[in-house]
Amino acid sequence: MNTTPPIEYEDASPEVRAIFDDIRQTRNTDYINNIWKCLAHHPAVLRRTWEGVKEVMGPGVLDPVTKEMIYLAISITNNCGYCVASHGAAAQKAGMSDDMFGEIMSIVGMANETNRLVSGYRVPIDEIFQQLRD
Missing domain, CATH: 1.20.1290.10 (AhpD-like)
Structure with a gap:
């Protein structure tokens, strides 16, 4: 393409x-x-x-580094190399440290793994979590 x-x-x-x-x-x-x-x-x-x-x-409730790290995490999950580079640079500029990036990578990896397990096993949502959503 x-x-x-x-x-x-x-x-x-x-x-x-x-x-x-x-x-x-x-x-x-x-x-x-x-x-x-x-x-x-x-x-x-x-x-x-x-x-x-x-x-x-x-500007909003979340600070700039948090917003950029969330965008970065989603970009990693979506495998968007452009956005990983762009928002990775923006997150660093906003204050993300190497340790923070490492922690994000751990969270992204674990969330993707557990999301796939839950989807594959078709885990029913706990009633207590249903109440929080309603």
């Missing part, structure tokens, strides 16, 4: 440039990641995805 070529700022439409400008301003950087450059082929998808990421990864 061919890769989607990134669209550079100078080659982007005015609509895409506006989104790139928002990314730069929001992140306080001149750098635009390849994900945004590739999504620029479809401005509606670019805008929707950027708005979602901006909302979810922006």
